[in-house]
Amino acid sequence: MGSQTKSKFPANADQARLRTLGKQVRERLVANPLVYPIPCEGAELFALGDFMTPAECAKMIELIDAVAEPSKVFDLSYESGYRTSYSGDVDPCDPFVKKISRRVDDLLGIDPLFGETIQGQRYMPGQEFQPHQDYFHVGTSYWDFEMGRGGQRSFTTMVFLNEVEAGGTTDFTDLGLSLEPKPGVLLIWNNADPAGVPNQRTIHAGRPVQAGSKYIITKWYRTRKWL
Ligand SMILES: O=C(O)CCC(=O)C(=O)O
Ligand SMILES: [Fe+2]
Numbered sequence: 001m002g003s004q005t006k007s008k009f010p011a012n013a014d015q016a017r018l019r020t021l022g023k024q025v026r027e028r029l030v031a032n033p034l035v036y037p038i039p040c041e042g043a044e045l046f047a048l049g050d051f052m053t054p055a056e057c058a059k060m061i062e063l064i065d066a067v068a069e070p071s072k073v074f075d076l077s078y079e080s081g082y083r084t085s086y087s088g089d090v091d092p093c094d095p096f097v098k099k100i101s102r103r104v105d106d107l108l109g110i111d112p113l114f115g116e117t118i119q120g121q122r123y124m125p126g127q128e129f130q131p132h133q134d135y136f137h138v139g140t141s142y143w144d145f146e147m148g149r150g151g152q153r154s155f156t157t158m159v160f161l162n163e164v165e166a167g168g169t170t171d172f173t174d175l176g177l178s179l180e181p182k183p184g185v186l187l188i189w190n191n192a193d194p195a196g197v198p199n200q201r202t203i204h205a206g207r208p209v210q211a212g213s214k215y216i217i218t219k220w221y222r223t224r225k226w227l
Helices: 015-030 054-067 095-108 143-147
Strands: 045-048 086-089 119-123 129-132 155-160 170-172 177-179 186-190 204-206 209-211 214-220
Touching: 015 095, 015 186, 054 086, 054 095, 054 119, 054 214, 095 155, 095 186, 095 214
Parallel strands: none
Antiparallel strands: 045 186, 086 119, 119 214, 129 204, 155 186, 155 214, 170 177, 170 204
């Protein structure tokens, strides 16, 4: 790391914001009788069934098929095999996309301006997203750019849109959790710990689909206005 150029943002940038946002969203979700806190030590995860109707899931799948291209990860190419799904941003101006996006904003109670645009993903047999954390890592090529456009990522929200014939679980490898895709279910987790420090234990993977396909949407929240 000796050749690393000095970054404008320290590793703990946004810690106070992550702590405050974590507390605010945690209290709101815990108070919501429809939200199920997933029992686990080491990270905060929540689930909510029937977040999208079957018709909404079907419509979203069509939108994903229209925009999906080989996925990128910030520092790695598609060819690296690290993230082999197809993905793309669904049109944030589409009234239907706006409606779903607002539904997530309202549930979490985060300033809508902190939310990134919804990304759709499609995995076909053999495709996967290897273990990673969603927060930004200091020392990477994208660190200053991403930290400068919205700050650190706080919460991840993800909706499973279809029944996967086999495989395609979302595994939190360090927490011993393997979550089966169930259509309409929203999964939420805090990428930071209660102190506001990015939580390494949120490491997770989209396991290879073995049969059928897997469609999801993901929306990440920052700690500041996302630009
Ligand atoms: O496909 C999954 O289950 C996980 C997706 C994921 O981790 C992501 O999009 O950041
Ligand atoms: Fe992820």
